[in-house]
Amino acid sequence: xxxxxxxxxxxxxxxxxxxxxVTSREMIREAVTSALADADLKIKDIDAVxxxxxxxxxxxxxxxxxxxxGSGAFMKPIMKVSTGGTTGATVAIAAYYHAxxxxxxxxxxxxxxxxxxxxxxxxxxxxxxxxxxxxSYSGAIPSLATEATAYMEQYGATQEDAALVGERDRxxxxxxxxxxxxxxxxxxxxxxxxxxxxxxxxxxICPRSDGACAMILAADGIAQKTASRPAWFKAVxxxxxxxxxxxxxxxxxxxxxxxxxxxxxxxRAGIRSPVDELDVAELYLPYTWAGLKWIEDLGLxxxxxxxxxxxxxxxxxxxxxxxNPSGGVISTNCIGATAMLRVAEAAIQVMGKGGKRQVPEAKxxxxxxxxxxxxxxxxxxxxxxx
Amino acid sequence: xxxxxxxxxxxxxxxQIAIPxxxxxxxxxxxxxxxxxxxKKILGSRCPECGKVFVPARKNCGACFVDISEWVxxxxxxxxxxxxxxxxxxxxxxxxxxxxxxxxxxxxxxxGFLHLIKKDLDKLKNGLRVKAEFSGERTGKILDIDSFELx
Ligand SMILES: [Zn+2]
Numbered sequence: 138x139x140x141x142x143x144x145x146x147x148x149x150x151x152x153x154x155x156x157x158x159v160t161s162r163e164m165i166r167e168a169v170t171s172a173l174a175d176a177d178l179k180i181k182d183i184d185a186v187x188x189x190x191x192x193x194x195x196x197x198x199x200x201x202x203x204x205x206x207g208s209g210a211f212m213k214p215i216m217k218v219s220t221g222g223t224t225g226a227t228v229a230i231a232a233y234y235h236a237x238x239x240x241x242x243x244x245x246x247x248x249x250x251x252x253x254x255x256x257x258x259x260x261x262x263x264x265x266x267x268x269x270x271x272x273s274y275s276g277a278i279p280s281l282a283t284e285a286t287a288y289m290e291q292y293g294a295t296q297e298d299a300a301l302v303g304e305r306d307r308x309x310x311x312x313x314x315x316x317x318x319x320x321x322x323x324x325x326x327x328x329x330x331x332x333x334x335x336x337x338x339x340x341x342i343c344p345r346s347d348g349a350c351a352m353i354l355a356a357d358g359i360a361q362k363t364a365s366r367p368a369w370f371k372a373v374x375x376x377x378x379x380x381x382x383x384x385x386x387x388x389x390x391x392x393x394x395x396x397x398x399x400x401x402x403x404x405r406a407g408i409r410s411p412v413d414e415l416d417v418a419e420l421y422l423p424y425t426w427a428g429l430k431w432i433e434d435l436g437l438x439x440x441x442x443x444x445x446x447x448x449x450x451x452x453x454x455x456x457x458x459x460x461n462p463s464g465g466v467i468s469t470n471c472i473g474a475t476a477m478l479r480v481a482e483a484a485i486q487v488m489g490k491g492g493k494r495q496v497p498e499a500k501x502x503x504x505x506x507x508x509x510x511x512x513x514x515x516x517x518x519x520x521x522x523x
Numbered sequence: 524x525x526x527x528x529x530x531x532x533x534x535x536x537x538x539q540i541a542i543p544x545x546x547x548x549x550x551x552x553x554x555x556x557x558x559x560x561x562x563k564k565i566l567g568s569r570c571p572e573c574g575k576v577f578v579p580a581r582k583n584c585g586a587c588f589v590d591i592s593e594w595v596x597x598x599x600x601x602x603x604x605x606x607x608x609x610x611x612x613x614x615x616x617x618x619x620x621x622x623x624x625x626x627x628x629x630x631x632x633x634x635g636f637l638h639l640i641k642k643d644l645d646k647l648k649n650g651l652r653v654k655a656e657f658s659g660e661r662t663g664k665i666l667d668i669d670s671f672e673l674x
Binding site: 157196262268269270272273278279283284285286331332335381383384389 | 649
């Protein structure tokens with residue numbers, strides 16, 4: 138068992154479709170300086186840095202070194218971690234491991250992406266096996282669409298049911314000054330948007346954003362002195378599967394990696410009934426259907442019940458378990474930062490710093506990361522020291 | 524100090540590289556592809572521990588973490604497990620839309636086989652039977668199976 142660790146500060150950029158005014162390392166610095174200010178720390182207080190983004194996105198191989206001016210890691214221990222869509226959550230978890238190990242007291246975690254600088258589909262397809270799957274599963278949309286049709290056929294969920302997830306998240310984004318898309322999008326708008334791969338329409342999927350996120354983690358003893366209300370790590374869990382699309386998950390059983398990771402995390406956190414014991418969730422939902430199927434995999438409602446659970450506004454602000462007060466991935470998607478934003482936004486909720494997007498009295502928060510061939514990271518944060 | 528920003532023209536540079544990778548398929552994968560090309564046969568492999576039949580054939584089982592040596596010939600037929608019909612165009616797609624990507628459970632296999640369906644798109648449903656159509660010119664690649672068609 139490692140040391141207890143908490144998030145003591147977070148920072149993020151104002152996310153946009155493109156940031157021609159800064160390079161990615163200059164953009165990283167915006168997030169890092171705001172995280173340091175949030176924690177009231179100086180860069181000299183940081184003992185180690187973990188950074189990550191998507192491989193192949195900016196065509197910069199050694200981002201650990203490239204980013205030095207922005208991360209502040211000059212002559213400090215720094216490591217790059219990259220796990221596809223989950224990258225940002227994995228970076229946060231790796232930073233947690235650093236602090237929990239006892240080797241480093243204050244660790245900076247950074248995730249970033251300038252999606253505008255690459256061909257996102259071309260870069261994303263490098264997640265598929267080059268020999269067996271890349272010929273066909275071009276980009277992220279087809280594999281997700283396949284999952285969605287299986288879910289539709291199994292439970293009779295409609296395209297409107299899924300669209301409500303998009304409407305909810307885009308409405309929530311109006312409360313988040315950092316969100317990329319800050320225009321409401323309705324079920325009707327989503328239904329009228331062009332069909333990409335059945336049943337996924339343009340309005341069902343996440344945008345491409347430029348942005349960065351940073352978090353500062355501190356070990357027990359230091360965390361309490363640094364933040365008045367630190368966000369303690371109660372549990373983390375990582376589950377990876379095969380890249381074979383025919384064998385990475387069971388399209389008819391659910392997202393197996395998310396089921397296993399969340400069950401392990403709940404057990405570690407002592408959570409028996411997640412929907413009752415969690416106060417808020419920041420979930421990596423890259424498309425609307427995930428907001429139905431995956432909340433079942435997370436055990437937030439029963440199999441086939443998500444359309445009704447979401448339809449009854451249980452996951453809207455003010456509901457039983459608000460999901461994505463930040464607006465989520467449907468509103469902001471700077472991929473290497475996207476999963477870290479889930480963890481950072483969960484920390485913001487627990488620390489009570491959410492402003493207009495704050496869920497009142499949020500104590501326990503769930504954050505997830507999702508990657509390419511159906512793998513999952515889960516983090517549970519709490520205002521209560523475990 | 525901040526005034527100069529109003530007059531700045533943010534410049535953009537275009538990348539010049541296209542990286543021509545080549546991938547070695549390996550002995551196991553090569554035997555699978557050569558069987559498609561030369562004999563129009565689909566070969567799988569069976570894990571000695573869990574008994575799962577993988578297709579395309581794999582050299583080892585990920586879950587049991589043991590070597591696999593048993594080859595299994597599969598019928599070029601199976602059922603649709605899940606699919607999507609693609610409507611958007613992108614240069615990296617294998618054919619022009621609309622077409623379907625489908626996960627097909629070949630008879631005797633325990634994992635889905637990822638491939639294309641080009642015809643009868645309005646009739647597709649999970650559970651329907653499909654059959655492999657081999658392409659006339661085969662060069663040792665997964666698209667030596669042209670696509671699957673409803674039986
Ligand atoms: Zn096995």
